[in-house]
Amino acid sequence: MYDIGTRKRALALVAQGRSLNSVSRETGVSRAAIRSWQTRIEPLGWASRAVPCPRRQDVPRLPEEPAAYAYLLGLYLGDGCISAFAKGVYFLRITCADAWPGLIDACAEAMRLVRPDNKVFRVQRQGCQNVTCYSKHWTCLFPQHGPGKKHERRIVLEPWQREIVDAHPWEFIRGLIHSDGCRVVNWTTRLVGGERRRYEYPRYFFTNTSADIIRLFTDALDRVGVEWRTLNQSRAAVTVSVARRASVALLDAHVGPKH
Structure with a gap:
C-alpha cells in the first residue's frame, strides 16, 4: 500500500x-x-472534487476570481495546454521559464485562485517549470481547448469570457505578455552639443502564430488606449510592437518587465 x-x-x-x-x-x-x-474508474479525490461545475449551461456564472482568470487565460493562450488525465479529469499545464521566478509564482497563484479546491503542482524540467493543476472543469473554463495546435484552430472568446476580459483587460494583457511577450530596452546615439550620447528607450513586443490570438491582444490594447503596430517579417508568426512613449508608460504601469 x-x-x-x-x-x-x-x-x-x-x-x-x-x-x-x-x-x-x-x-x-x-x-x-x-x-x-x-x-x-474513479479519480483520486485530490484530482476531482464533488463541486458544482463553474460553467453549467443551465446556471451560467462567472469564475469567482475574474481578475485571476483573465491573467490565467492570457497565460493559457500563450504557453498553456489542457490534457486528459483520468475519466472526466483534465490537467492544465503552463510552462514558465526558470529565468522568471516571479512569473512562476504569479501563474501558480492565479491557478490556485481559479480552482481553490485543487492543488497546484510545480514540476521542474530543464530550464523551466510546468505549473499544473488537475480538475474536471478546465475544458469548460477554457473552451478554446481542442485537438491540434492553437494556431491551427479558431480561437474565439465565449460571451462570458469577453465579459471578464472587458472588465479586466490589463490582467489579460499581462498574461499574454508574460507568456509570449517581452520588454526590451533599445538604444541609439545622438549628437548633443557636439558630443555623441547614448539614448535608451524601452519597447514591448508580443509574438504569436495565431491570427486570432494576435487579434485578441490588439483588441485589448485598443480598449486601454495603447498604440501598437505590427512588424514586417518573413516568418509565419506575427510580432506586435509597442514603442510610443505614452503607450510604453501605460504598459510599465500595469504590466512591467518579467521578473
Whole structure:
C-alpha cells in the first residue's frame, strides 16, 4: 500500500510525459501500481472534487476570481495546454521559464485562485517549470481547448469570457505578455552639443502564430488606449510592437518587465 502523497507525486510525474519506468525508479513504486492508479474508474479525490461545475449551461456564472482568470487565460493562450488525465479529469499545464521566478509564482497563484479546491503542482524540467493543476472543469473554463495546435484552430472568446476580459483587460494583457511577450530596452546615439550620447528607450513586443490570438491582444490594447503596430517579417508568426512613449508608460504601469 502506498500513501496518498506517493500516489500524487507518481501521477503528477506521469502527467508530465515521463515513462512508467523512470517514474518507478524515482519513486520506488512498481509500474503495475502506477498503471492501476492511471486506469482506476474513479479519480483520486485530490484530482476531482464533488463541486458544482463553474460553467453549467443551465446556471451560467462567472469564475469567482475574474481578475485571476483573465491573467490565467492570457497565460493559457500563450504557453498553456489542457490534457486528459483520468475519466472526466483534465490537467492544465503552463510552462514558465526558470529565468522568471516571479512569473512562476504569479501563474501558480492565479491557478490556485481559479480552482481553490485543487492543488497546484510545480514540476521542474530543464530550464523551466510546468505549473499544473488537475480538475474536471478546465475544458469548460477554457473552451478554446481542442485537438491540434492553437494556431491551427479558431480561437474565439465565449460571451462570458469577453465579459471578464472587458472588465479586466490589463490582467489579460499581462498574461499574454508574460507568456509570449517581452520588454526590451533599445538604444541609439545622438549628437548633443557636439558630443555623441547614448539614448535608451524601452519597447514591448508580443509574438504569436495565431491570427486570432494576435487579434485578441490588439483588441485589448485598443480598449486601454495603447498604440501598437505590427512588424514586417518573413516568418509565419506575427510580432506586435509597442514603442510610443505614452503607450510604453501605460504598459510599465500595469504590466512591467518579467521578473
